[in-house]
Amino acid sequence: MTVAATPLRILIGKVGLDGHDRGVKLVARALRDAGIEIIYTGLHQSPEQIVTTAIQEDVQAIGLSIHSGAHNSLFLRILGLLREQGAGDIVLFGGGIIPDEDVPRLKAAGVQRLFRPATPMHDIVEFVNGLRTER
Amino acid sequence: MNQVTAHRSFFPHDAAELARQVEAGDVRTVARVITWLENRDPLGAAVLAHVAPSPNRAFVIGVTGYPGTGKSTLIDQLITAYRRLGQKVGVLAVDISSPVTGGAVLGDRIRMQRHTDDPQVYIRSMATRGQQGGLAEATQQAVRVLDAAGFDVILIETVGVGQSEVDIMHVAHTVVAVVAPGLGDDIQAMKAGLLEVADIVVVNKGDREGADEALRDLREWCKTVIRTVALKGEGIAELIAVIAEHERWRDLDRPALHNRKGPSINLGSRAG
Numbered sequence: 001m002t003v004a005a006t007p008l009r010i011l012i013g014k015v016g017l018d019g020h021d022r023g024v025k026l027v028a029r030a031l032r033d034a035g036i037e038i039i040y041t042g043l044h045q046s047p048e049q050i051v052t053t054a055i056q057e058d059v060q061a062i063g064l065s066i067h068s069g070a071h072n073s074l075f076l077r078i079l080g081l082l083r084e085q086g087a088g089d090i091v092l093f094g095g096g097i098i099p100d101e102d103v104p105r106l107k108a109a110g111v112q113r114l115f116r117p118a119t120p121m122h123d124i125v126e127f128v129n130g131l132r133t134e135r
Numbered sequence: 136m137n138q139v140t141a142h143r144s145f146f147p148h149d150a151a152e153l154a155r156q157v158e159a160g161d162v163r164t165v166a167r168v169i170t171w172l173e174n175r176d177p178l179g180a181a182v183l184a185h186v187a188p189s190p191n192r193a194f195v196i197g198v199t200g201y202p203g204t205g206k207s208t209l210i211d212q213l214i215t216a217y218r219r220l221g222q223k224v225g226v227l228a229v230d231i232s233s234p235v236t237g238g239a240v241l242g243d244r245i246r247m248q249r250h251t252d253d254p255q256v257y258i259r260s261m262a263t264r265g266q267q268g269g270l271a272e273a274t275q276q277a278v279r280v281l282d283a284a285g286f287d288v289i290l291i292e293t294v295g296v297g298q299s300e301v302d303i304m305h306v307a308h309t310v311v312a313v314v315a316p317g318l319g320d321d322i323q324a325m326k327a328g329l330l331e332v333a334d335i336v337v338v339n340k341g342d343r344e345g346a347d348e349a350l351r352d353l354r355e356w357c358k359t360v361i362r363t364v365a366l367k368g369e370g371i372a373e374l375i376a377v378i379a380e381h382e383r384w385r386d387l388d389r390p391a392l393h394n395r396k397g398p399s400i401n402l403g404s405r406a407g
Contacts (some may be wrong), residue, residue: 006174007237007262032238037262042245049251053244056257058166086163135170 008132011059013041015050015078018068023095027063027124034125047077054082054090061091061112061131071098072106079110091131095119150178154185160284162257168280169259172273183276186283193225193282194382195289197307199269199329202295204315205339207246208365210290214250215368216375217288224250225257225286227278229271231294232262239263243292257286269293269300278306296329304332309381311335311374314353316345334381336360337374342367 012028014021021043028038039057041050054062066074075094082088095115098106103114113127146167147153156164171179196213198206210226217224228243241260250256261271270293271277281289293303303310312333330336330353338349341362353360359377363370 007232007239007264009170028240032233032240033236035233035237037232037238038240039260040240040242040245041248042242045248046252049248052251053258055163056166057260058163058170135167135174135176 007035007037008061008128009037009039009057009059010128010131011039011041011050011054011057011062013045013050013053013062013064014043015045015047015064015066015074016068016070017044018066018070019043020067021065024065027065027095027121030121030125031128034129036128047074047081050078051081051085051087055085055087059090060133060135061093061128063128064092064094066094066096066098069097071096072102075106075111076109093127095124148178150181151185153178153182154283157182157186157280157283158285165257165280165284166259169261169273169277172276172280173261173264173271179273179276183279183283186279193278193286193289195278195291195307195309196378197291197293197303197310198313199293199296199300199303199310199333200313200337201315201318204295204313204318205365206292206295206313207243209311209313209337209339209363209371209374210243210292211247211249212363212365212368212371213290213375214247214256216371218250218253218255222287223255223285225259225281225284225289226292227259227261227274227281227289228292229261229263229269229274229294232264234265237264257281257284263294267300268302269296270302270306274302275306301328301332308385309334309378311337311378313337313339314349315340316343316349318349330357333357334359335374335377337363337370339363339365341370 012024014024028040031038039059041053079092082090091112093113098114115124153164157168168179168182198210200206214224230239230241230243232239239262241262244258244260247258261274263271266272278289291307310333312329336353336357338346342364350360350362361370361374363374
């Protein structure tokens with residue numbers, strides 16, 4: 001079986017005190033429609049829960065939606081936990097309300113990509129499809 | 136096994152070493168071996184060939200039934216109950232792949248999230264990837280991985296099924312079928328399929344209208360019918376008790392178990 005024939009596994013979810021899940025559900029559906037297996041965690045996950053779930057589910061990447069303003073601390077905490085637990089190879093990306101001035105710092109810390117409001121869905125699907133690695 | 140060398144450097148490539156990591160309970164290795172088995176990567180089967188020959192130590196419980204009857208919530212409660220008994224619990228939650236795109240949204244574990252912080256609980260979502268029968272192709276092999284990794288209880292949630300998706304009977308020691316009140320016609324339909332393979336039938340959402348009728352109706356067909364309200368934890372102790380009773384029966388009657396599991400018991404050595 002070729003690598004391309006095995007579905008990507010991606011964790012999609014929401015972290016922290018943030019109940020705005022309309023966008024993240026649309027993203028999950030678009031990725032499913034692109035042939036990807038989505039592990040959907042739902043709302044109010046802690047960084048620890050996200051990282052444990054990602055490891056148990058053996059996902060290639062974690063995609064988080066954050067509209068609470070806590071993106072800096074949450075993304076950095078998750079990156080730290082991934083490294084601590086020997087899972088630094090799992091890609092972290094995200095989307096939501098993230099001010100311009102925060103983007104360079106998060107990217108430098110290791111967040112692979114940040115999708116801002118009004119991103120075409122196609123861009124997200126293309127990015128995720130590009131994460132295909134031999135396992 | 137010469138072909139199984141071109142893998143990411145993150146994991147060792149030696150199947151025997153990987154098998155030792157599985158047996159040591161290393162979660163990343165357990166998860167990756169299940170991925171390889173799902174992907175039909177020969178390295179997955181090679182690892183299984185290196186674990187102690189079918190320890191068959193874990194008690195495997197299948198939870199099946201129509202969509203929306205509360206299977207995930209019931210499993211959440213069973214995890215709690217078995218953890219209280221000091222058992223290490225593995226969960227394989229099977230959900231359906233899109234027949235059109237092959238994609239899937241796997242959300243069973245949402246109902247079990249309170250166990251995520253418990254290192255003695257492992258939850259894995261599996262997509263059916265076109266497999267009929269209510270399980271994924273690799274589910275039985277994943278059971279062997281979790282068994283080798285030292286899990287005492289393995290709970291399998293099938294896709295939401297009714298009549299013909301009865302593969303679970305070949306994989307689980309005890310099959311629990313979950314129904315909910317208000318699915319009258321569905322219960323009629325199940326009599327010819329799922330209820331025949333179920334060891335225990337659970338009427339969940341047992342505080343709803345129609346629960347008494349469903350219980351009465353089902354008791355004419357099935358020996359063991361339990362009422363639960365999984366959201367409130369009601370009936371779980373009784374369910375655990377009848378599962379344990381069934382397990383004792385199983386232990387007294389091992390030849391019957393082996394007949395029941397049939398030739399599929401050895402799926403893990405596919406590439407060996």
